[in-house]
Amino acid sequence: MNNTENISIENKIEELLKKMTLEEKVGLIHGNGLFRTEGVERLGIPALKMSDGPMGVRREFPNDNWNSLDYSDDYVTYLPSNTALAATWNRDLAYESGKVLGAEARGRGKDIILAPGINIVRSPLCGRNFEYMSEDPYLAGAMAVPYIKGVQENHVAACVKHFALNNQETERLNVNVEVDERALREIYLPAFEAAVKEGKSYTIMSAYNKFRGTYCSHSNYLLDDILKGEWGYDGVVISDWGAVHDTYEAANCALDIEMNVTNNFDEYFLAKPLIEAVKAGKVDEKVIDEKARRILRLMHRINIFEEGRYSGAYNTAEHREKTLRTAREAIVLLKNDNSVLPLDKNKIKTLAVIGENAEKLHALGGGSAEIKALYEISPLLGLKMKLGGNVEVKYAKGYSENEAQAQQLLEEALDIAEKADAVIFVGGLTHKLDTEGLDKPDLKLPYGQDVLIEKLLQANENTVIVMLSGTPVDMGAWLEKASAVVQTWYNGMEGGYALAEVLLGDVNPSGKLPVTFPKRLEDSPAHSIGEFPGRKDVHYREGIFVGYRHFSTNNVEPLFWFGHGLSYTTFEYNNIKLTKEEREDNIRISVCVDIKNTGNRDGAEVVQLYIRDVEASVVRPVKELKGFQKLYLKSGESSTAELVLDKTALAFYNEIKHCWQVEAGKFEILIGSSSEDIRQRAIFTVDKDLNYI
Incomplete structure (x- = not known):
């Protein structure tokens, strides 16, 4: 979309806002059904219709209860779970899976699909891990980005969830998470940042839990300072169902839509209580305008007002x-x-x-x-x-x-x-x-x-x-x-x-x-x-x-290492080569390694690149995944994996300076078939420190 089109859309949004009553604007920002908001019929503004994902579009429910409608027309393609998708280490398949899900959501008349789930697998016991992608933020982000793009090609919004730190199901509605800033930035936020900045996800779902004493759906730090401020996100934030607990706090942060599991829609915190708060002068109507503005912008992004909107399709042979x-x-x-x-x-x-x-x-x-x-x-x-x-x-x-x-x-x-x-x-x-x-x-x-x-x-x-x-x-x-x-x-x-x-x-x-x-x-x-x-x-x-x-x-031997997976053939790694270019505001490292299928079967190998900071002034892991490429090789065939790194692959979060830092010194590239099965190594040196926000 070019700049002229953007200006035209923003003008249309402002015209609609001027015509809307307070009650109509508030109707946009809370559920008026278990999976829908309220539209404004007199102005041609439809309701937003949503559905659970990410393994397919969920069955239909009545507007006001959770009893199945038992329709015969809501059977759908059943996709592999997000953990299964991540196990492919194949970005192309992530894109195709997202494309299938988006087409099926649109085919079922949905505007928003509540997927993908990209919370970090912190413990193997979390009951919802099968919905998430990985314990590693780079892998989760790398797979989420093409997935989101695939979904949104179908005039359907992806809704990345659950932002943030929703890593357990026990007491998930109220548990308070205490985590240091470095872990927050290096482990729990990068996949969401990639989903926003690279995937351009139109919507994001706020989590149930508290973070440092504040519910995530009320968190100015997460939603305003980081998401909207640092990352420049101009999309829509939707609460998890029942994750809002206070009218004033939810209104005065960058949460846009409140959803819930109950059918008392007018009593939601961002429904009649919000209207009363505005009329009493306790909440500025401008905050309602901004939420409504983002929702209307979303509607334009998914072509909800256009006659030629993609109609979607579900249960096709191609999807299967x-x-x-x-x-x-x-x-x-x-x-x-x-x-x-x-x-x-x-x-x-x-x-x-x-x-x-x-x-x-x-x-x-x-x-x-x-x-x-x-x-x-x-x-x-x-x-x-x-x-x-x-x-x-x-x-x-x-x-x-x-x-x-x-x-x-x-x-x-x-x-x-x-x-x-x-x-x-x-x-x-x-x-x-x-x-x-x-x-x-x-x-x-x-x-x-x-x-x-x-x-x-x-x-x-x-x-x-x-x-x-x-x-x-x-x-x-x-x-x-x-x-x-x-x-x-x-x-x-x-x-x-x-x-x-x-x-x-x-x-x-x-x-x-x-x-x-x-x-x-x-x-x-x-x-x-x-x-x-x-x-x-x-x-x-x-x-x-x-x-x-x-x-x-910590030299703890697991049952099976991250990145492990065997083949019916064998692969040989040789001739690692790297080139380095330091610029004023970035670093570019190009890494090449030759891979040969040395067995008697055709097969595919995931070439994994890990980084070790040899001379760090802070404690860092001995290796961190920063790149991967899946190569398909016939028996006896050779190819070259090419992986490119920038400053983000080398940096750690400096809690004192409140910024990302790349320190001058030695770094080691480790190329392997798993996090433990390292086949090739190379050392390079960064000549000067680099700090960035």
Whole structure:
């Protein structure tokens, strides 16, 4: 949009504002339905219609209650969870996933889709981690930016959530987060900043929790000073549903729309109480004008007034194909001793598939992320679809979250496992534990799965173990005995088919872990240094040492490192080269490294770049992710990964000067296949200090 068009739109907005009554303006800034605001019919201003995401457009509800309408026309494409998407380490797939979600939202008549969720995975126990992308702010931001762009190409606003520090579900409505400024700036805000500055997200959702004693939806520091001030955000801030607690505080910060879970719409804090406060002279009507102005600007951005607005589409074949591509690349091969995988279907006459997650469907669970999927292919169905009629597939639950006859289920599973040519166990978690509103009590596998897995491995040492979950689980009881372990996620409607393709070798796995898998819960920084969960208050005493930053710096060995993921082929790294250019206000580092597929299968490798500040005056992690590139290479093929860094890759936040600082001195580039599997290194020197806001 050019400057002339912007001026024209701003003029139209001002003309509308002059014509609106106070009551009409206030109607724009609070819910007049569970997922909509109020329009101004006489002026042609429509209501804004919203829907939950990010795994698809949620089912329809009545305007004033949460009882399902049971329509037959609101089935949708079920996308892989954000954690699964992040595990692809593929920006193009993030863009395509966003594009699918935006098209489906528009096809369902929505103006705003409440996605993506980019809160940092601080603890592996947070019940909502499956909705988030990573423990690393760079990876979360790098995947969120193209996702947002994909959504908004469809004349639909993305709503990035939850701003900020919403890292637990326990007491999420009231818990007060205490975190130092450096950790805030280096860990918990960068992905949101990228979403705003690079992704240009039209809306952002304020979080439930308090930050330093003030609710996030009332926080002048978060919403006015940082978001609107430092980052120059001119979009719309929407409260999480029920996150507003005071009329005066919410009115006098940069919150624009109050939403809630109740149907007393006129009694919302930014409804009649706000009108009364303005008339009593307690709130300046100018603050209402500014909120309404931003909302009207949003409406123009999504072409809500235009006759030629994109109509969208949902449940298309193209959407299903894109979902399958994402699901394939999300699957992570954690362990593959003796090349047990892929299975050779020509050598299998009888396959035992064991575990309730082999047949369980997950779309309609998890809280607000629930999806009314057009269909969902389970792992069992996917395997049968791929194997056809020449392989006899026998299934046993082995365990169940709903049945008490554990011994009988175990015996049935062992019976078919002992007689089969190959065994695949599919276990893990469900949305009974991975869900909004609850945090998990521990990392343990529920329902006796550890005992079952150990016995299966005794019956057949080459049993393939598949974990399906949104977060890490404890594998210590059996991991050393297992030859092949695969991590999949809530991987969308095609998840079971994609898993079958990987297990049977039609697809070479290329997923990498977006979070660290700890051996023990007490090894995780939020539990060993900080605290989790907080009740009234939670103190992030681990500071910047979140996830792999803690494990690497403190020499704590995890179960699986951040960025880990194996392939059915091998990759060789050689010839790292870098060039440096220092400017007055920036630094440019170009890094090249040659990658060769040295195996006999085509495959993809995620080349990961980490930075170490060798001579820092403050304590810094021994490595921090600052770049990545996914390369697709045929057997024997070579290519060059090219990664470019600037000052933001080298800086830390100086709490005394209240600015970002790059210090003169030595830095080390570390290039590898995971945060621990470093293949190439190079040193460079920064000649002078650089400070910036």
